[in-house]
Amino acid sequence: GAGVSQSPSNKxxxxxxxxxxxxxxxxxxxxxxxYRQSLGQGLxxxxxxxxxxxxxxxGLPSDRFSAERTGGSVSTLTIQRTQQEDSAVYxxxxxxxxxxxxxxxxxxxxxxxxxxx
Amino acid sequence: AQSVTQLGxxxxxxxxxxxxxxxxxxxxxxxxxxxxxxxxxxxxxxxLKYTSAATLVKGINGFEAEFKKSETSFHxxxxxxxxxxxxxxxxxxxPGGSQGNLIFGKGTKLSVKP
Numbered sequence: 608g609a610g611v612s613q614s615p616s617n618k619x620x621x622x623x624x625x626x627x628x629x630x631x632x633x634x635x636x637x638x639x640x641x642y643r644q645s646l647g648q649g650l651x652x653x654x655x656x657x658x659x660x661x662x663x664x665x666g667l668p669s670d671r672f673s674a675e676r677t678g679g680s681v682s683t684l685t686i687q688r689t690q691q692e693d694s695a696v697y698x699x700x701x702x703x704x705x706x707x708x709x710x711x712x713x714x715x716x717x718x719x720x721x722x723x724x
Numbered sequence: 725a726q727s728v729t730q731l732g733x734x735x736x737x738x739x740x741x742x743x744x745x746x747x748x749x750x751x752x753x754x755x756x757x758x759x760x761x762x763x764x765x766x767x768x769x770x771x772l773k774y775t776s777a778a779t780l781v782k783g784i785n786g787f788e789a790e791f792k793k794s795e796t797s798f799h800x801x802x803x804x805x806x807x808x809x810x811x812x813x814x815x816x817x818x819p820g821g822s823q824g825n826l827i828f829g830k831g832t833k834l835s836v837k838p
Contacts, residue, residue, distance in 0.1 A: 712773060
């Protein structure tokens with residue numbers, strides 16, 4: 608597509624439930640990133656995928672968080688047993704590639720706002 | 725470890741005044757540096773990027789930033805603020821090498837007074 612598409616745009620859930628957030632990157636972009644934006648905390652890196660390489664999961668805050676990317680395109684971020692502190696905006700971005708010698712530009716989606724009651 | 729520090733979580737200027745948003749980075753390798761802007765209820769949009777080609781980088785909407793290695797800074801400026809510049813601005817660093825993700829600062833919210 609023309610841009611990075613994320614769904615749902617808003618999700619309200621109860622504590623303890625599982626949620627799935629979806630990201631559809633720009634066609635042809637091999638790298639995909641997930642960030643979490645909390646009030647006053649800036650953007651916190653969660654995970655990124657580059658092609659068929661093993662993802663960099665170094666930013667995932669706990670084992671309740673996981674992500675997968677199917678067919679090198681669409682990605683799903685899953686949060687199990689949600690807690691109130693998981694409430695945030697989850698941003699997805701994609702780029703032509705990750706790493707290397709170039710300043711690869713990340714293009715962001717509008718985000719999925721998660722509220723855990 | 726690489727990091728980004730943005731001085732001032734809130735900056736307020738009058739319309740027509742100079743905008744200066746500060747960013748300092750730490751990186752053990754020559755970095756790639758970025759400024760992104762986020763308008764209310766929108767995703768982040770790239771303003772400009774530094775790739776070592778030139779120390780003064782011009783971006784969209786009249787913004788520019790200067791890379792100063794000696795000061796490890798990459799401050800964002802605009803000579804004359806416009807009401808439409810009100811947004812949150814994020815500085816980010818990509819350390820270079822094989823690491824692909826960006827490390828962001830906490831952001832600076834810019835308000836523009838009429």
